[in-house]
Structure formats: C-alpha cells, structure tokens
Amino acid sequence: MIGFIHILRRDLRLAQRQGMDSVMAVMFFVIAVVLFPFGVGPEPNILARIAAGVIWVAALMSSMLSLERLFQTDYEDGSLELLTLSPITLEIAVLAKIVGHWLTTGLPLIVAAPLLGVLLNMPVDGFPMLILALALGTPSLSLIGAVGAALILGSRRGGVLLSLLILPLYIPILIFGVSAVDAVIGGFDAKPQLLIMGGFLLAALPLCPWAASAAVRQAVE
Amino acid sequence: MLFHRFANPTRFLRLAAVLQPWMAGLTIVLGGAGLYLGLLSSPADYQQGESVRIMYVHVPAAWMAMFVYTGMAVSAAVGLIWKHPLAEVIAKSSAPIGACFTFLALFTGALWGKPMWGAWWVWDARLTSMLVLFFLYLGYMALNEAFDDPSRGIKASSILVLVGVVNVPIIKFSVDWWNTLHQPASVFKMGGPSIDPSMLWPLLLMAVAFNTYYVWVLLIRVRAEIIANRVRVLRLKQVHG
Numbered sequence: 439m440i441g442f443i444h445i446l447r448r449d450l451r452l453a454q455r456q457g458m459d460s461v462m463a464v465m466f467f468v469i470a471v472v473l474f475p476f477g478v479g480p481e482p483n484i485l486a487r488i489a490a491g492v493i494w495v496a497a498l499m500s501s502m503l504s505l506e507r508l509f510q511t512d513y514e515d516g517s518l519e520l521l522t523l524s525p526i527t528l529e530i531a532v533l534a535k536i537v538g539h540w541l542t543t544g545l546p547l548i549v550a551a552p553l554l555g556v557l558l559n560m561p562v563d564g565f566p567m568l569i570l571a572l573a574l575g576t577p578s579l580s581l582i583g584a585v586g587a588a589l590i591l592g593s594r595r596g597g598v599l600l601s602l603l604i605l606p607l608y609i610p611i612l613i614f615g616v617s618a619v620d621a622v623i624g625g626f627d628a629k630p631q632l633l634i635m636g637g638f639l640l641a642a643l644p645l646c647p648w649a650a651s652a653a654v655r656q657a658v659e
Numbered sequence: 660m661l662f663h664r665f666a667n668p669t670r671f672l673r674l675a676a677v678l679q680p681w682m683a684g685l686t687i688v689l690g691g692a693g694l695y696l697g698l699l700s701s702p703a704d705y706q707q708g709e710s711v712r713i714m715y716v717h718v719p720a721a722w723m724a725m726f727v728y729t730g731m732a733v734s735a736a737v738g739l740i741w742k743h744p745l746a747e748v749i750a751k752s753s754a755p756i757g758a759c760f761t762f763l764a765l766f767t768g769a770l771w772g773k774p775m776w777g778a779w780w781v782w783d784a785r786l787t788s789m790l791v792l793f794f795l796y797l798g799y800m801a802l803n804e805a806f807d808d809p810s811r812g813i814k815a816s817s818i819l820v821l822v823g824v825v826n827v828p829i830i831k832f833s834v835d836w837w838n839t840l841h842q843p844a845s846v847f848k849m850g851g852p853s854i855d856p857s858m859l860w861p862l863l864l865m866a867v868a869f870n871t872y873y874v875w876v877l878l879i880r881v882r883a884e885i886i887a888n889r890v891r892v893l894r895l896k897q898v899h900g
Binding site: 594595603605606649653 | 739791798802805814818821822829
C-alpha cells in the first residue's frame with residue numbers, strides 16, 4: 439500500500455513538473471469537439487442530437503493519445519525495469535500508474551465535458567448523467583488502455599499501433615456511455631447502462647493491471 | 660503424454676507432411692459436395708428465394724471466424740504458460756486465416772443484407788461485434804510484426820489475444836441479449852436445429868469443409884514458419900561464425 443502511494447505520488451509529481459501532458463490531453467479534447475460544428479454545420483438541433491456521442495468519442499481519443507507515455511518514458515530510462523525488480527508487487531505498481539494516468543488525464547476531461555456540452559447545445563438534463571457516465575467510464579478506459587500501452591513497449595511505430603489495439607476494446611464503454619446520456623435526455627432511466635459500466639469497471643480493475651504487468655514483464659525481460 | 664509428444668517440431672513436421680494431402684483431399688471432396696448440394700440441389704427458401712444460398716458460405720465462415728480465434732486464444736495461453744514454441748507458431752499462423760474468414764463472413768453478410776434488409780450494413784450487435792473481431796485479428800497481426808525480435812512480438816500478441824477473447828461470447832450471445840436485426844441461432848440451440856434437413860446437410864458439409872480447409876492452410880503456414888525459423892537460426896550461426 440505504501441509502495442502504491444509512493445508510485446502514485448511520483449507519477450503525479452512528474453506530470454506536474456513536466457506540465458503539458460494533461461493540459462495537452464484536455465486541449466485535444468476541446469479542439470476535437472469544436473471541429474464537429476464545422477464538420478456537420480452549426481444547426482443547434484443536430485448538434486444537440488450528437489453532442490453526447492461526440493464528447494464521448496473525443497474523450498476516448500484524448501485518453502488514448504496520452505496513454506503512449508504511460509510506460510514509455512519509464513521504459514526508456516530504465517525505471518520500469520527497477521520497478522519490476524522492486525519488492526512491490528508489479529500489479530500494484532501498474533495499478534498506481536494507471537490511477538495516476540486517470541487523475542492527470544481522465545479527471546480533467548470530466549471537468550471540461552460540461553463546457554463542451556454547452557458549446558454543442560446539449561440539453562441541460564443530460565449534464566449530470568454525462569459527468570456520472572464519464573466518471574464511471576474513463577477509469578475503465580485508462581485500465582484497458584494500460585494493457586495496450588504495456589504491449590507496445592519497445593515496438594516500432596507504437597502510437598498508431600496502440601490505437602489499433604485499444605480502440606476496438608473501447609467500443610462497449612462508448613456504447614453504454616452514450617446510451618446512458620441519451621436515455622436521460624429522452625426521459626428514461628439510465629440505471630441499466632450505469633450498472634453495466636460499473637460492471638466493466640469492476641471487471642477491468644483486477645484483470646487489466648494483471649494483463650498489463652504480464653506485458654511489462656515480458657517487455658523488460 | 661500425447662500432447663507433449665507432438666509438441667516437438669520435428670515430429671510435428673513429419674505428422675504434418677502426412678496429414679496435409681488428406682486435408683486437401685477432404686476439403687475438395689466435402690467442399691465440392693457441399694457446394695453442389697447448397698448451390699444446385701437444395702431448395703430455394705420460401706421467403707428469401709435464391710439468395711438463401713449465400714448462407715452456405717456465410718454461416719460456416721462466421722463459425723470459423725470464432726473457432727479460429729478461440730483456437731488462437733488456447734494456443735496463446737499454452738504458449739505463455741508452458742512455453743511451447745509450437746503453440747505460439749500455431750497462434751501466429753492462424754491469425755491471417757481467421758481474419759480472412761471474418762472478412763468473408765462480413766462480406767457475404769453484406770451481399771445478403773442488401774436484397775434482404777435493404778442495406779449493406781446495419782449497426783446491430785452481431786455485426787458490430789464481428790467487426791470488432793476483425794479489428795482484433797488485424798491488431799494481433801500488426802503487433803506480431805511490430806518488433807525487431809520475433810519472439811517478443813509473439814509473446815506480446817499472445818497477451819492481446821487473451822484480452823480480446825472477451826469478445827467471443829459477446830458475438831455468440833449478441834443475438835440473444837439484444838434485439839437484433841440479425842436472426843438468432845437456428846442450428847446450435849436447445850431442442851435441436853430448427854432448420855430443414857435439406858438445408859442443414861449442405862450447411863454442415865460446408866462447415867466441415869471449411870474446418871479441413873483451415874487445418875490444411877494452417878499446416879502449410881506452420882511448416883513454412885518452422886522452416887523460416889530454422890533458416891533464421893542458420894543465418895545467425897553463419898554470422899557468428
């Protein structure tokens with residue numbers, strides 16, 4: 439547990455000092471969403487209809503963009519190898535890094551999402567559900583993404599490869615995240631969608647750090 | 660143990676050389692019979708007309724797409740746990756075949772969907788999960804090729820296959836869990852198949868033919884892979900003197 443907190447604090451401090459990473463993720467998120475009114479036209483009804491989907495897709499992309507650096511820098515300077523040799527269970531260390539990734543990139547997205555909802559003319563009833571769904575969904579994105587980030591360590595053309603590996607696995611979260619928001623806007627109960635997303639998170643929480651650390655182990659071997 | 664006995668590449672190569680012509684012959688005979696029964700001698704459907712015949716390719720291809728992926732997952736697990744090099748080679752060699760089956764299922768499905776549903780593609784659960792399966796195959800192959808050291812690529816992609824295996828039950832049960840446009844299962848279900856024998860027979864023949872075809876091509880690919888590995892080792896030996 440102490441090791442978990444130490445690694446988490448180290449990652450947060452690194453993110454804070456190297457600065458731009460999490461700001462970049464949010465900036466990408468905002469710019470990607472802002473492109474849509476230019477693409478589909480500024481018609482308020484159309485924008486309101488697609489707002490939830492656009493915000494979710496952009497959140498998926500920006501969460502994925504920052505994933506490449508989750509293990510890469512540590513792999514290059516050798517600290518990942520030290521982590522695997524240290525007495526801390528590697529799964530715990532990986533989980534700490536994932537939590538750090540979510541705190542620096544997932545959480546800012548949730549904060550920025552309502553603002554983008556306003557820009558896209560999203561009905562106000564959907565806002566609390568958008569935040570709730572993102573809060574349940576983005577940790578799963580970080581967890582699943584960590585497996586991909588660990589798998590591409592040491593490969594050629596890592597970034598493009600990562601999107602090919604990870605985006606198909608993101609689809610279920612996207613489906614239920616969007617349908618939860620759309621259900622509330624349409625006046626329905628979104629409990630089933632939230633329960634399913636909670637289920638994804640609970641399944642990913644033990645399984646993904648396990649798979650990711652298996653990938654890290656064979657990368658530093 | 661039998662399993663360990665044939666995990667030896669040399670012994671496997673000898674067995675593969677014997678099996679390969681048999682598989683080729685079976686594929687041609689069964690596939691020919693299945694195609695004849697399916698395309699010429701079986702009745703047209705009372706609703707779908709002649710386009711029902713697409714099913715004799717579409718359904719076996721879709722079964723194979725899932726079967727090959729499951730087989731890859733099992734071999735990848737065996738390769739990771741017991742470090743059998745042959746299991747890793749089988750997983751690696753299966754991927755392009757499985758991807759082709761998946762593409763064939765999606766393609767023939769589109770051809771069938773246009774006259775039946777009026778659309779090449781609809782976003783229902785069965786179709787979407789098959790598309791995801793196709794991407795998983797592509798991701799596996801891309802990851803396999805992405806490393807300078809081939810053994811690293813095989814290990815990394817084995818983990819990926821095991822992660823992606825969650826998709827297989829989703830495909831199988833998507834037609835039961837969601838209310839899809841794609842029809843539910845009519846062959847493997849409780850209470851026996853609900854499809855007429857005159858259509859079931861060509862379908863089953865084609866399914867077996869697709870299976871033997873898979874084994875046939877797999878044997879060729881595995882033999883080529885083992886030989887390529889040997890060539891690589893010999894070259895390295897030459898370089899190191």
